[in-house]
Each structure stands twice: as C-alpha cells, then as structure tokens.
Amino acid sequence: MSWNIGANDVANSMASAVGAKAITIRQAVFIAGILNIVGATFIGAHVTDTIRKGIVSTEILSDPHLVIIGAFSALLSAALWISFATWKSLPVSTTHSIVGAMIGFGIMAGGFSAIKWDKLIAVIMSWFISPFFSLIIAFLMFKFIVRLIISKEDAFIRALKFSPLFIGITFFVVILSFLFKTPLGERLSVSTPEALFIAFIFAVIFGFAGMLLLKRFIKNKENGAEDIFRSIQIGTSCYVALAQGANDVANAIGPLAVIYFLVKTGDIGVKVPVPFFLLFFGGIGIACGIAMAGSRVMETVGKKITTLSNTRGFCVEFSAATTVLVASKMGLPVSTTHAAVGGVMGVGLARGIAAVNFRIILKIMLYWVLTVPAAAITSMIVFKILKLVL
Amino acid sequence: MRIPLLSLFIKSPFSGLLEHVEKVIECVFAFQQAMVCHFEKECATFENLREKVSKLETEADIIKQHIRRNLPKGTMVSVDKFLLFRYLKEQDTVPDRVEDALDWIFFKPEPGIPEELKKDLMLLIRSNIDSVEEMRRMVLEAKKYFETFNETQRNMVKEIIRNIRGKEHEADTVEDRLKQKIFAVDSDPVSIFHLMRLVEIIGSIADHAENAADLMRAMIAK
Secondary structure (H helix, E strand, O other): OHHHHHHHHHHHHHHHHHHOOOOOHHHHHHHHHHHHHHHHHHHOHHHHHHHHHHOEOOOOOOOHHHHHHHHHHHHHHHHHHHHHHHHOOOOOOHHHHHHHHHHHHHHHHHOHHHEOHHHHHHHHHHHHHHHHHHHHHHHHHHHHHHHHHHOOOOHHHHHHHHHHHHHHHHHHHHHHHHHOOOHHHHHHOOOHHHHHHHHHHHHHHHHHHHHHHHHHHOOOOOOHHHHHHHHHHHHHHHHHHHHHHHHHHHHHHHHHHHHHHHHHHOOOOOOOOOOHHHHHHHHHHHHHHHHHHHHHHHHHHHHHHHHOOHHHHHHHHHHHHHHHHHHHHOOOOOOHHHHHHHHHHHHHHOOOOOEEEOOHHHHHHHHHHHHHHHHHHHHHHHHHHHHHHO | OOOOOHHHEOOOHHHHHHHHHHHHHHHHHHHHHHHHHHHOOOOOOHHHHHHHHHHHHHHHHHHHHHHHHOOOOOEEEOOOHHHHHHHHHHHHHHHHHHHHHHHHHHHOOOOOOOHHHHHHHHHHHHHHHHHHHHHHHHHHHHHHHHHHOOHHHHHHHHHHHHHHHHHHHHHHHHHHHHHHHHHHHOOOHHHHHHHHHHHHHHHHHHHHHHHHHHHHHHHHOO
C-alpha cells in the first residue's frame, strides 16, 4: 500500500521541479524518498490517529478478532481498489480509498452506528476545503509575485530581494509543523509561543542564507527572475514531499496501527500515540515505492508539465504543501493531488496560465463519489470472506 | 497513468495564434509574388501562386478551427475568451481578403495593370503587407507579455499597436492617391470598376490588421 503511494503520488511533488530542470530525476527520487520518511515519521501521527480511531468507533467494537480482520480487509481492499484504478488509469486518491475502506469495515463489523459520522463529515469537508484553500493561497501568491516582482523592470533584483521572504515562509511552516503538537515538540517541551519564536528565527536565518546562495550562483540575465524561482522550487518540492509523507503515511499505516495496538495491548480505545517505528516503517514503504517506480512516473509527468514556468510551479507547490501540512496537523486526511489541482486553478484564476481546463473538477468529483463507495463495498466483501475463512 | 493534474493543462491559445499568424504571413508573401507576376505580361506562374495562396488560406482556417475547438466551455484562458475569438477572426480575415484579390484578378486578367499605376499599386501592396508583418511581431511580443506580465514588455506591445495604426493610415493615403490616379489614367468604365474593386480589396488588409491590433489592446488592458 505505501509502495503504491510512493510510486504514484510522488509525481505531485517532484514532477514540476524535474520538468523545470531544477533537479535531475535521480536527485528527485533521492530527496523525495528521504523527505517522505522524515515527514511520515515526525508529522504523520495525527492523520494516522484519525484513520485509526477517528472513523470507526473503536469503543463499539469489542471483539479483537473482528477488528483485526476488519483492519486487514480495509487495507487489502484499498490496495485492491487502487491497483484496479491504476490498471484502468482512473485518477483516484489513495486517501479516499482508505477512508472508504474503513467505512466499509466499520459498517460490516458494527453497523451504521459504529461510524463516527461527525468525524467523518469533518474529513469529507476537508476534501472540499483543501483544494479551495490551496486555490486561494496560490492565487494570492501569484498575484503578489506578479505585482511586486515579475511585472517590474528590475525583476531579477526584486526577485532576489524577496527571496528570503519565500524561503522564510516555507521554513517557518515546516519548522512549526515539527515543533507544534508532535512527539518531538513535546520531548523538547516547547510551548506554542516558543515554537513560533524558534520557527521565526530559523526562517529568518534560512531565508537570508538562501538569498546569499542565490546571489552567488545565479547570474542576472533576461530571465533571471525565473531562474531564481527555479532554485526556490527545489525547496518547495522538498516541502511537498515532506507534507506528503506526513499525510499519506496514514493511508497505509492507519489500519496497521489498529492491528498493532490490538496485538500489543488487547484494546484499541487507548490513547497512546502511534509509535515512531510504525510511521517510520510506512515512510520506508513510500520511499521504496519512489525508488522503484517513481522515476518512471516523474519522467512522464515532468516532460508533459513544462507548460508551467518556475514562478507558477513555485506557487502551485507552495500552496499545495502548505494546505496538506496544515491539514496533517489537524489530523485530516486530504489528497495531495487535489491540493495541487487547487493550486493550479488558483494560478489559472490569477491569469498566470494561458489556458486551464477546469472541467477536471467534475472528473475529480466523479471519482471521489465513485471511490468511497467502491472501496467501502470492496472492504465489506473482503471482510465477509475473511470472516468465513478465519 | 492516474495523474489528474496533467489533464488540467491544455495547449496555450497564444502559441496557436502565433502559428496562425505565421501562416498568414506566408500567405501574404505568396500573394505579393503573384501580384509581381501579374504585373509582367506573359506570366506563367500566376495560376500556381493563386493555388498556393488558396491552400495556405485553408491551412490558416484549420489552425483557427483547432484553436477554437481546444477551448470549450469549462476551460479558462488568461484573456477574455470572446476577445480572443474576435481577434482570431480578424487575423483570419487577412488571408481571406488576399485570396479574394487574386480571385478578382483571375475573373478578368486582361488587360492587366496599366503601366502608370504599377508603381503605386506595388506601394499599396507593400504598405498593407507591412501592417501584417507588424501584426506578427505583435502576437510574438504579446505572447511573451502574457508569460511575464512585465511592464516593459507591455509597453512594447502597445508601441507595436500604435505602429499598426500608423501603417493603416499610411496604407489609406496610398489607396486614396491610387484611386484618384485610376480615374485619371483609365477611361474604360469596366476597367475602372475592376481596378477600383481590386484596390479596395487590397486596402482592406491593413484595416483588418488594425482591427486585430485594437482587440489586442483590449486583451492586454489591465
């Protein structure tokens, strides 16, 4: 399952950087692999918790045997459905599949009352909100860049002047997500204002260090401003990979965590954080997927996506990653792809892209409506079969 | 491959516009060759050139249709779609008019252009072609502008638009002078009618270039 995520979804984060020739495919595979592991291990706990006990009410399910079968069938059916979708080249989301599968198992095992509908509604709402949120960020970001940088005569100098801001914001959000409400943050015992302060200091340092590097390595040419954004794009690609690790690891590890807790403690209702090694294991799985199949996917996507220039690519990646990371902190499983789609639309609405095909919204809605019940039904069937067998 | 992100991107209509205007230029040059040929008595290649122009006109038409087909409802373009299509229509009228002019000559090739008018007619053709060449530059620079939104680039496009307006005015002056001359040179009513109509058709090329320029001005407006 996590292999699948790595193989397919990595395209979202690295493809535009590869397409813009900011990095090579080999570098992209390496960076994406590492950062997915880091993101999964350090920030992935919230979403995993949601999948583990947010959708199916664990209190109602008292029979451990049933729960193991259920979690297993959820994982299996989500993997089945995604493999089927990949084979049929349907653009479905791994996130939606696993949520659907968990619903299916919940209904089968404990009836409709076993589903935490309020939590589920929050999750489903997040699927609407995340692309929209990403759209707004991308729109504002692009307008900002046009207004203050690329429309000016001295675009290169202005881009350089503003580069600490872009690099800084990225680092600020990343560092904050590491310190804020994570096991790492708790161990270091940093409070909220402290975390904000630390993140701010680091953001300033990294921002200006980044500017110095850019100044050193990039020559002022006609297209200098785009060149600066090309370099910044390497950073935002990493940002996407990190956010993706944080959010998507739950898709694979969530059900596994259910089994793990049951075997370990005999009870799933306990409020114990998801162990590090389990998340790490999920991250490794994603990284393996990237390493084995990611380069092929990226090559295809990277070649096709060159329509996106560096400034646009930066806006899309920045907005998508910020959305996903914020969602991860709130424990909401959202789709990286959909956040990226929202970002592209935002730049499109800001007139940054010559032509955008908005009809994809309908397609996404369709597959979304299709995926959840399909994964749920598959999960029900697998559950029934396993129950008979075991 | 299941990457919905990709289906978001469609071909930029501006590269389509550029492709179209290149075809228009090719067509206009073939027209010029045909006219030069017609000026000489005993021209053998006129018919071939007329066919070439007509072929290029059809090709331009296909590009136009292709651009339109690629922007159905639900797609968003960075400029007003209506303006874009209106612009394309003006740009596409240029090869139409060029073809009309050659057809008009084809209907009545004899007795040809009077010796006294050849120089002025050539001037008229030249000034009309100038405006079309300027139109090509306009598309090229506008395409760059829509990529960078750079103010310098925008001013360059505006400068070209002013140029096109100037060229149209120039072409008008040449046309008026030529019409006066036609009455002075010729006395046969049928020849006069034929020449008048020919001059008007050729003169309309710059008008369409100007219309295109006006629409481009609206597209780059903030």
